[in-house]
Amino acid sequence: MNFYLGIDFGTTGVRSTAIDSNGNIHSESQYNFTHEEPASELPSRWENALWAVIEQIPLAIRSQVRSIAIDGTSSTVMLCDTEGIPVCEPILYNDGRGVTVLDRLRAIAPANHTVLNATSSLAKLLWWLECEDTGRAGTGAPPLRRFFLHQADWLAFLLHGKLGISDYHNALKLGYDVANLCYPSWLTEGIAGVFKSSIAPILPQVVAPGIAIGPVTAQIGDRFGFPHDCIVCGGTTDSIAAFLASGVNSPGEAVTSLGSTLAIKLLSYTRVDDARYGIYSHRFTSPLQGGAGGGLWLVGGASNTGGAVLRHFFTDTELDYYSKQIDPKQESLLDYYPLLKKGDRFPNNDPNLLPRLEPRPADPVEFLHGLLESIARIESRGYELLQELGATPLTKVYTAGGGAKNLVWSAIRKRYLKVPVVTPVRTSAAYGSALLAMTVDS
Ligand SMILES: Nc1ncnc2c1ncn2[C@@H]1O[C@H](COP(=O)(O)OP(=O)(O)O)[C@@H](O)[C@H]1O
Ligand SMILES: O=C(CO)[C@H](O)[C@H](O)COP(=O)(O)O
Numbered sequence: 001m002n003f004y005l006g007i008d009f010g011t012t013g014v015r016s017t018a019i020d021s022n023g024n025i026h027s028e029s030q031y032n033f034t035h036e037e038p039a040s041e042l043p044s045r046w047e048n049a050l051w052a053v054i055e056q057i058p059l060a061i062r063s064q065v066r067s068i069a070i071d072g073t074s075s076t077v078m079l080c081d082t083e084g085i086p087v088c089e090p091i092l093y094n095d096g097r098g099v100t101v102l103d104r105l106r107a108i109a110p111a112n113h114t115v116l117n118a119t120s121s122l123a124k125l126l127w128w129l130e131c132e133d134t135g136r137a138g139t140g141a142p143p144l145r146r147f148f149l150h151q152a153d154w155l156a157f158l159l160h161g162k163l164g165i166s167d168y169h170n171a172l173k174l175g176y177d178v179a180n181l182c183y184p185s186w187l188t189e190g191i192a193g194v195f196k197s198s199i200a201p202i203l204p205q206v207v208a209p210g211i212a213i214g215p216v217t218a219q220i221g222d223r224f225g226f227p228h229d230c231i232v233c234g235g236t237t238d239s240i241a242a243f244l245a246s247g248v249n250s251p252g253e254a255v256t257s258l259g260s261t262l263a264i265k266l267l268s269y270t271r272v273d274d275a276r277y278g279i280y281s282h283r284f285t286s287p288l289q290g291g292a293g294g295g296l297w298l299v300g301g302a303s304n305t306g307g308a309v310l311r312h313f314f315t316d317t318e319l320d321y322y323s324k325q326i327d328p329k330q331e332s333l334l335d336y337y338p339l340l341k342k343g344d345r346f347p348n349n350d351p352n353l354l355p356r357l358e359p360r361p362a363d364p365v366e367f368l369h370g371l372l373e374s375i376a377r378i379e380s381r382g383y384e385l386l387q388e389l390g391a392t393p394l395t396k397v398y399t400a401g402g403g404a405k406n407l408v409w410s411a412i413r414k415r416y417l418k419v420p421v422v423t424p425v426r427t428s429a430a431y432g433s434a435l436l437a438m439t440v441d442s
Helices: 039-055 098-105 121-134 150-160 190-194 216-223 236-246 307-313 318-321 364-388 407-417 429-441
Strands: 002-011 013-018 025-032 065-071 077-080 148-151 165-166 205-207 214-217 231-233 254-260 262-269 278-285 295-303 396-400
Touching: 002 150, 002 236, 013 039, 013 429, 025 039, 039 150, 039 254, 039 396, 065 236, 065 429, 077 150, 098 121, 148 150, 148 205, 150 165, 150 214, 150 231, 165 231, 190 307, 236 254, 236 262, 236 295, 236 396, 236 429, 254 364, 262 364, 295 364, 307 364, 307 396, 318 364, 364 407
Parallel strands: 002 065, 065 231, 165 205, 254 396
Antiparallel strands: 002 013, 013 025, 077 148, 214 231, 254 262, 262 295, 278 295
């Protein structure tokens, strides 16, 4: 039997799912990140987590894995040398240090482009370039960088051994033109006019998510018992993987990922991009249609609000316990903007936006109600904007991620969204990546 393996790198942990060609699950494994590591330790932490989730898969399944796809947090980026060894600390998806290059980026990129966000992959790459140009000491300016990769690209490299390859989901926020499938000239040529060096030589080659990149290396095959012709595919981002897992295929339907962050994606006939609000469109790729997307778009955005803020104040057990004491029909008048630090990406693309978490009532149920209600307002404002800007009207919202199991929250969200809010059969991004891996046989 052929198995298809999906591996999801989220903020709080890593999960794997192995499925057969009918989509039935045969194995699941998980590795939770229990404490914060210094940024310099992240690559080795990710590598160890990758090995740990693979080792938990029964050998009998590993030996029949036909293909593997990995998703990672979108816009988490790295610079590596020719051996694939990171030459400096990775920059995480929600890191807004790119704010220092935004003015110069505005001079190069088209108005309102997706990259015009302090957290975009391109802003981070230019921040590195700026460090190099100015020779700023202590910034981690990497003199020996050769390859610019996203988290998912690098993890896939650990399996297939080829450097410099990304996919058009991860590459969207790098400025890759996902309609014409090429890097635009403002990116390949324009940068050199404003910064001292050109970035063209270090940009990854971009493939379609789910397309075969190459077999696992002999070393990986031997170590884990994968067949030597087991294929590693182009990957995707964590919230697109969650979208794919839901099985949504009808324009007007959407998936909200309530993980550490809040990400929304609406399947739309029309494309919408508007950097004022951090709204962008991914090219839709359906593994169920052999990687074709029917010209549809995944329109949406990702906010720094979400489960990470909830986890800062409550354990998962408390979230469950207190949520059950909330009456979802009753509106909380607490008006928060729940963030752990300054800056949001969507629906307020504002690197200086301040968290708003006051007043804080003594009653934890009341406080949690205010948090859930406020995150629901941000979600609903996001969907409202997508439609105001021309996306296909919203008909139904599926929920994925750790917050999907909170039915009280779903009821609160439904009050704002005014469409059915449902939990799909499959809510895990690893399942979506496993479906993506199946593209190689469709
Ligand atoms: N009952 C609950 N209600 C709301 N949120 C929850 C609940 N249980 C867990 N969470 C949130 O889910 C998040 C983890 O979701 P997950 O999808 O695993 O995140 P990620 O992929 O970003 O690591 C945590 O931040 C946690 O606060
Ligand atoms: O906060 C996140 C961590 O990855 C979001 O899931 C992500 O930013 C969404 O990005 P994309 O729309 O490119 O999948």
